[in-house]
Amino acid sequence: MLGSLWARICGLDSPVSLRRAETTRRVLSLELNKDRDVERIHENGINTLDIDPVEGRYMLSGGADGIIVVYDLENLSQSLSYTCKAICKVGKSHPNVHKFSVETVQWYPHDTGMFTSSSFDKTLKIWDTNSLHLAEVFHFEGTVYSHHMSPLATKHSLIAVGTKSPKVQLCDLKSGSCSHILQGHRGEVLAVRWSPRYDHILATASADSKVKLWDVRKATGCLITLDQHNGEKSKSSLETANTAHNGRVNGLCFTSDGLHLITVGTDDRMRLWNSASGENTLVNYGKVCNSSRKSLKFTVSEGCSPEFVFVPYDSTIVVYTIYSGRQVSVLRGHYNNVDCCVFQPQFQELYSGSKDCNVLAWVPAIREPVPDEDSVKSGSKAYLNPAFEDAWSSSEEEG
Numbered sequence: 001m002l003g004s005l006w007a008r009i010c011g012l013d014s015p016v017s018l019r020r021a022e023t024t025r026r027v028l029s030l031e032l033n034k035d036r037d038v039e040r041i042h043e044n045g046i047n048t049l050d051i052d053p054v055e056g057r058y059m060l061s062g063g064a065d066g067i068i069v070v071y072d073l074e075n076l077s078q079s080l081s082y083t084c085k086a087i088c089k090v091g092k093s094h095p096n097v098h099k100f101s102v103e104t105v106q107w108y109p110h111d112t113g114m115f116t117s118s119s120f121d122k123t124l125k126i127w128d129t130n131s132l133h134l135a136e137v138f139h140f141e142g143t144v145y146s147h148h149m150s151p152l153a154t155k156h157s158l159i160a161v162g163t164k165s166p167k168v169q170l171c172d173l174k175s176g177s178c179s180h181i182l183q184g185h186r187g188e189v190l191a192v193r194w195s196p197r198y199d200h201i202l203a204t205a206s207a208d209s210k211v212k213l214w215d216v217r218k219a220t221g222c223l224i225t226l227d228q229h230n231g232e233k234s235k236s237s238l239e240t241a242n243t244a245h246n247g248r249v250n251g252l253c254f255t256s257d258g259l260h261l262i263t264v265g266t267d268d269r270m271r272l273w274n275s276a277s278g279e280n281t282l283v284n285y286g287k288v289c290n291s292s293r294k295s296l297k298f299t300v301s302e303g304c305s306p307e308f309v310f311v312p313y314d315s316t317i318v319v320y321t322i323y324s325g326r327q328v329s330v331l332r333g334h335y336n337n338v339d340c341c342v343f344q345p346q347f348q349e350l351y352s353g354s355k356d357c358n359v360l361a362w363v364p365a366i367r368e369p370v371p372d373e374d375s376v377k378s379g380s381k382a383y384l385n386p387a388f389e390d391a392w393s394s395s396e397e398e399g
Contacts, residue, residue, distance in 0.1 A: 022202050023121040024304040026348040031321075032333040035081040038351070038359035041069045044101075044355030048297055049101060050115075050344040052107040053151065058345040059084075060115055061353060062102030067091055068117055070129070071359075075345075084361070085392065088132060090117075096125070096134045097268060103144060103295060109151045116159065118144040124161055124171060138171045138178065146191045146295040155190060157218065160202050163297070164190030170205050170216065181215055184222050191295045202208035203275075205249035210242065211263050213278065224278035226263075229272065232299065243368035245269060251296035255322060256345075263310055263324070270311065272322065284323040289313055290352025297340035301348075312338035317352055317362075333360050 012055045013094040018389035036347055044064035051073070052058045057070040068090040075082050090097050098364065101121035107363030108114040113324035114135065118124040118141050126136040142164030149159050157173035168189055187207035201223075202214045211226040225245040253262045270288040272281045288311060290296060300309040300322065307322045310331075317338055336355035350362040 004274075013272075017356055020303060022306045023301075023348055024306070025320075027301050027304050027308055028328065029365035030329070030331060030348075030350055030362045031365050032331070032364040033361045034133050036075075036363070037083040038071060038361060039083055039086045040357060040359075042067055042085050045336070045339060045355035045357060046359060047102060047294075049340050049353050049359065050106050051342050051344050051351070051352055052112045053109055054107075054111055056344055058087075058107070058112055059342070059351060059359075060104040060105040060117075061359060062117055062119075064101040065092075065353075066100060066102055066119065066121075066159050067100060068098070068099040068105060068127075070115075080352060088129075089183075089266055090127070090132060094132070098123070098125070104148075104297075106149055109153075116147065116149065118147045120144065122163075124159065126173065136173070136176050139167075140169065141165060142188070145189065145285045148192050148194055150194035150199045151196050152192070155199065155353060156216075160194065160204070160205075160239065162190040162192045163203060164188045166206065166208070168192065168202075168214075182221050184225075185344075187248075190248065191252040193252040193254060194239070196254050196256065197275075201275075203252050203254070203261055204253045204265060205244070207248040207250075208243075209245050209247060209265070210251070211244040211261075211273075211371075213261075213275065226273055226278050226280070228280050230280050244271065244273075250290070250292055250294065251298055253298055253300055253309070255300055256302040260322070262298075262300070264288060264296055264311065265290070266290055267286045267289045269340055270309075283323065285320055285325040288318070292339075295353050297342075299341050299343045299350075301343055302345040310341050310343065312336070312341060312352070315342065315354070315356075317341055317350070324369075331362055333362075334358065354386060385397075 007146045032232050042063035046063050048062040050060045052119045057074050060314045061069045065324045069086045072082050073084050098119035105117045115127050122140045124138040140163050144163050146162040159171045161169040166185040170179050172179040183205040189206050191205040193203045200217045205211045213224045214221050215223050223244050227242045244266045247266035250264045251264035261275045264270045268287050270285045272283045298311045309320050309322050310316050321330045334354040341352040352360050
């Protein structure tokens with residue numbers, strides 16, 4: 001870190017390089033914060049979390065008990081040990097509380113005055129944060145697994161919704177109705193995600209093993225159906241042609257720049273795709289166990305080099321480098337299966353929710369790990385995080 005600061009002072013490095021180096025160091029040193037608790041409100045497992053993208057201060061949680069909670073993550077007491085308090089909640093006594101499990105919650109991307117929630121009770125609800133009154137309710141024929149609003153759209157206010165029906169529903173906040181339907185899947189739609197790069201590009205994942213990219217401006221809709229074999233037909237691939245996975249696809253997440261898409265399936269595989277061409281990049285992450293029957297909420301880092309993906313794995317969260325597929329750490333602290341996690345990019349913090357009813361905060365360690373004496377004497381680099389290995393190369397070094 002001191003070397004990076006000196007290089008910046010001397011003008012050898014840009015501010016961006018210094019910021020990326022420190023951001024990466026902080027993510028690689030994530031550990032369970034024993035001094036920060038998140039108030040326990042839910043009586044059943046926590047299915048979904050979301051941190052507001054405007055201030056990065058308020059967090060939503062939705063649970064299997066149908067309750068929605070709003071937390072304030074700021075340390076108002078200024079003490080070393082503190083608890084992130086629940087400032088309001090849609091509890092069991094609320095007249096409009098969800099009847100069944102809440103599967104997805106999301107803040108309105110442009111301010112904290114509104115948030116959305118969807119549930120197994122076949123509804124998508126739009127809430128006024130200040131009054132906790134309903135602004136709008138959308139009803140569906142089947143169970144709602146996932147919904148998502150575009151993080152950057154200004155020309156439309158569409159919410160994509162994945163339900164038990166193979167049809168992807170697009171709900172318009174302005175008109176209060178389902179504006180149109182995207183048809184193409186043959187199984188229930190388990191995950192939906194708007195691109196963070198283009199406000200008209202939508203990705204959907206289904207139980208039919210397929211992932212589709214859509215342009216919602218076009219009548220035809222579907223742009224690409226992702227193919228794990230990249231169009232190379234063989235005897236072994238004939239049965240799985242034009243499928244992204246060999247099982248149900250229940251997790252989607254774009255990289256922060258929107259250039260790639262990450263998918264997870266019940267075939268215990270995670271894949272990285274070029275979001276422009278639809279090409280499978282063939283990055284090998286190894287076995288990524290996933291037995292969830294619902295949507296799996298995983299997340300990615302932002303502003304790091306390399307970038308990382310955080311994936312719930314039983315009672316842990318596994319951290320991989322996105323573009324090399326290397327596992328760099330495992331975060332342990334929950335007592336039961338982890339169902340969701342969300343990254344806070346301003347302070348490089350991670351929050352996770354589990355079936356143990358707890359929300360845990362993972363924060364960067366204050367100091368970097370110090371190598372032991374034997375490692376220093378032998379000149380070993382074993383103490384270096386493997387994410388940094390072979391990260392840089394130049395023609396001078398090769399020569």
